[in-house]
Amino acid sequence: MPRIIRYTFIVLMCLFCLKNSAQATSFTKDSVSYYLKESKKHTYTDFNKAKFYLVKADKIARQLNDQNAIADVIFQFAANYYIVGSYDIALKNYIKASEIYDAQNNKLGVAKCLMGQGLIQQVFGRDQEALKNFKKSIAICRTLNNNPFTVKNLLNIGVSEANLNQYEEAYHHFSESLKLSRKFKLADDSQMAMNKLGYIHFAQNNLDSSVYYYQKVLNNNVKPNLWEEAYALSGLSEVYLKKEDYATAESYGLKGFTTAKIVGAKWDIARSSEILTQIYEKKNDFKSAYHYLVITKAYNDSLYAESKIKEVNILQLKAKEAENDELMAKAETAQQKLYYTRIFVGFIIILLLSLSVFTYQYHKYTKQKGTFFREIEIKNQEIQNQQSMILSQNLVLEELNQTKNKIFSILSHDLKTPINSLIQVIELNKQHDLTKEEQAFVFEQLQKQVEGTSLILNHLLKWANSQIDGTNVHFEKIALNQIVEESVNSFHAEVTKKKVTFNHHNTESIFIKADIGQVRIIVQNIIANAVKFAPLHSRIDIFYSSDEKYQKIHIKDYGNGLNQNKIEEIMSFNKRLPSEKGTSMEEGTGLGLLLVKQFLINNQGQLEIRSEEEKMTEFIISFLKY
Template identity: 30%
Template sequence: MFKHFSCNPILIAIIGLVILMASQGHALAQSNTMDLLKQYQHFKGKPENADEVSICNRLAEKFFFSSTDSALTFAQAALTGAKKLKLQTERARAMANIAKVKYIGGAFFQSLTYADSAVALSGQINYIPGLAGAINTRGLIYLGQNRFADAIPEFQQALVYNTKLKDSSRMSANYFNIGLCNDELNRRKQAFEYLQKSLHIAQQCKDNHMIQMALNRLGEVYYHLKNYPKALSFFKAALNFRNYQDNWEKTFAYSGIAEVQYVMGDYRQALENANKGFIVAKQLNAPWDTERAVKIMAQCYAALNDYEKAYHYQAMSRAYADSLTNERSEKEINYLHLRDKNAENLKLVKENEYNRQVIKSNRVITSLVAAFALLLVGVLFSLRRNIKLKNKLNLELQASNQAIAMQKAEIQAQQGELIALNQTKDRVLAIIGHDLRSPFASVLQALELMDSDELDEAEQKEVMQSFHQQLTLVAGLTNNLLNWANSQHSGATLQTETVELTDVTTEVLALYYSVYTSKQQRISHSFDVRMFVSGDQQHIRIILQNIISNAIKFTPRGGEINVFYTMKDGFTGIHIKDSGKGMPPAKLKQLFISSGRSISEKGTDQELGSGLGLFLIKQFVEENKGYIEVKSEPDGGSEFVVYFQSVPNSFGN
């Protein structure tokens, strides 16, 4: 139901709306529906009194999730009857019902129009249930568009009204939605506060579905905070909750457990739970949850060095992600429609106010001219006042038009970002197509030569060395490809935190111990105090892995690599300096511009590369608000300096 790296807010919001209806009880609701339909048949769909209008509204609410067409028909009939009979409460209720039906059907801007009308009318007549329901629907619309900051005030306002009504089930759902929004905005403390309130209220009113949802989301928050034992306990509590079981929550819990186990290094258990989540998600036909499960499986197989299965599940994850791109595009289009609708509403309000003022003024002028012809001075004064008012309204309209122009520029900027993203994807796919074809061809050729039994021992050894080089290239390219693919997921947010840079560097150097010792190289890692920086720890690790790997690759046997730190204008720089063959100025200028074979070279032991690592370094450094400097000259070695935002040591102690 939820996504850790790319949540589906529309699905979350719809399920949240279902929860608000669940407390009525399924069997009782079914029985009540049949009774209401029998009463409806007596007046054949033409409401003529208050009781009949109320029955139409109640039928609309019964059919929300079983037949949206029927719900819309009854709600519209109730609205027509309420207008005719001037029943303001039932009219507000009908508009709120239409807003919910339109929302469930995905017509967000129509839903928002009816919700706004329901809020306005309910406020005029002090109809608290109408206010609570319509405001909550507005919050769900914003949540469905990833506008979490806009959704929170709506849910908070709905919570105030539901608290007045003492509706525990809806209060629990409001707290849950506020907690969810805060978690998506990386406000972990607030997320805990609201989710724990949701869980407490749900336990008091025995709303078992909400209990299971709250347990799952609390596990997700602990996962974000890297408190893996706590996260594991909450996910298991949700999975083993005996009073209620929902398949949406089961697949979320399985995938959550798998993610925790993967981070903790228990790859086989993680693989088992991810596979369980995958099976349930497939049964539910839930592409978001299926994509999450197969992505974890790909990561587990890669960690277990089963690259064939890792590639298979990564390809499956990519296929799901591509199919979900269309859904994200539709969501963005709906968001643009909502913004256009809001701008249009603002313009209409100004125009209506202007027209009312003009009509009022004209009536006053006509009355004065007819009744007080002698009071010409008074009439002229009134005209002058109206001219000033008109000018003021014109200025307000101009300001509104400027705001619309700014929104249009924003939309165009977003379109530019989408085009740039597609170009980046095409660029990386071109690198993959070029760099994978050659090593696989070499591997096949080597296998054919070995199978022919025509090679002597020396030739077989040479073929095996070539075979090893090609597999090493494919493994490196696959790792960088997986890292890049992870960074491109929509909704994948930067996990900014305080990172102990010296510890991460030590861990990365340990990974390459066997590589640089086999080349008889000496690596020194110098620091006087521990260095703390702000950034995404996984990104920093990938940046250092690629730079250190390149330093080892281009440094000859017996060479030296020095790693040390400096401070500069609020940034901490990590220097990776080697005694390798260096780079000419022409190549240095193209270092982070070109990619693939145009920039990649063989190492001092003929190691191959793809150029994708430099592409990842540039992207991740910029995403973490840092910058990179490179100094190099032919046969004079190279020095890469990566600057991250500094954090005082006391923060890490």
């Protein structure tokens, strides 16, 4: 008998103690609800007394002709017969209750009966058939958002899969049941799931994980029932036996055996005594080993006798399943005959109706047909909407990949120039080409360069982190002149080298509405362009203007300028342009202006270029006013 099959009994104990949704909330004496409650009190202690109350409940339910109440009583009869081992009678009642629930459209009742049938099949080792019923039951429970029954079905499914040695599938369902039982505070189900996970890990030789789950049961905030405690203790004994830690194995084994004796569960007693036999044999304590071997044999003989009875019950179960299949086939045949009979009768009636009745029926048919076609159109529209949604999701994924590529390109592009400057200064110092006065001056400049580069890096990383899940534009109030000042400071080394000065007209705070990370990249790239193409001993002018909608920043250098064809090429590009060397032979990636154009579109901004060949180039960037 598989070691976790016994858990199906505990599942059923929890199952039958729940209130059925169709059951009346009142427990007035001499009501169906009252007698069902009284019956459940004696379900596990006194079968005859439980049956006595069910007979009373059945009588009242039939007097009221309450079909759901009648089905509730039949269902409880099935549960009681299941517990005492009369599986053929239990199966018959589960099927009968299911038919009534189905006729009353009581989905939860149908789900419970499917679970009951699966439990019977599970007891007889018919786990493949049991899985079919459990999966039908859990599908209904999930549709109804019934969390307790969903958890129980997950446990039942895991038990059958473990019995079939499908350990990975069983582990998945036990883990899911543990997660849900914790979420909805179902303590018994949670402990049961942890015990089962402990067994799965032991079966796969993951001994430390097995110990972890068994200990979680024993040290749980809610004290486990004796059955779960006995199983966990014997499980730990079995694990430490395999670890060859015989002292610990003996301690847990004796506790498990004592607890199992209190519960009176034959299978658990046989299991714990068998483990103790192996432990004492390993310890060469043959007297104790023989003692527990005798106990093991006695309980195994008892279980063997029960298994012989079980074989007879299996035959009855198979016969009952075949009988049910035959009844279902007959019912379908009868339903088919009834269907054709109704068609024939309807046809005769139509022939006997007057022309006016025929016209009315024809009009009704036409209306129904129109409704049908409208429903088809709605379904088609839903399908189209789903296809559009899938296409949209694919576009979002593609955009995500492009954004991540841009992040890497931006980081390399904006850090290339300042890092090259740092390398040059370090190389000069290594070659001892600098006097002490020059070193003091250079290192002062180097400090400013490092501070500017660090500031740029922090801004870029912060922006990249905000963009990692896709190109997101976060509009906020930004002090544009402050961002410009930070960017200007970051080019300290380059402009010092080229003897270029910045003329930044920064008189008062100028606010815009845009994404601060993308604004920094836009300003950084345009100023970098100006520095790159500015002649030696020249200046770069930065000033501001505005109109009704936009706040504008002008960045102007006095280099060779651009011809009209080049300006049109920049304004209309949608791919990276070939990089041109600067006035001091600086090299670029060709990515800067591509990013500027893209990010201006993202921020609803504009770009304008004014240039006079051999005189100047002026970039005008427009942002939304705050």
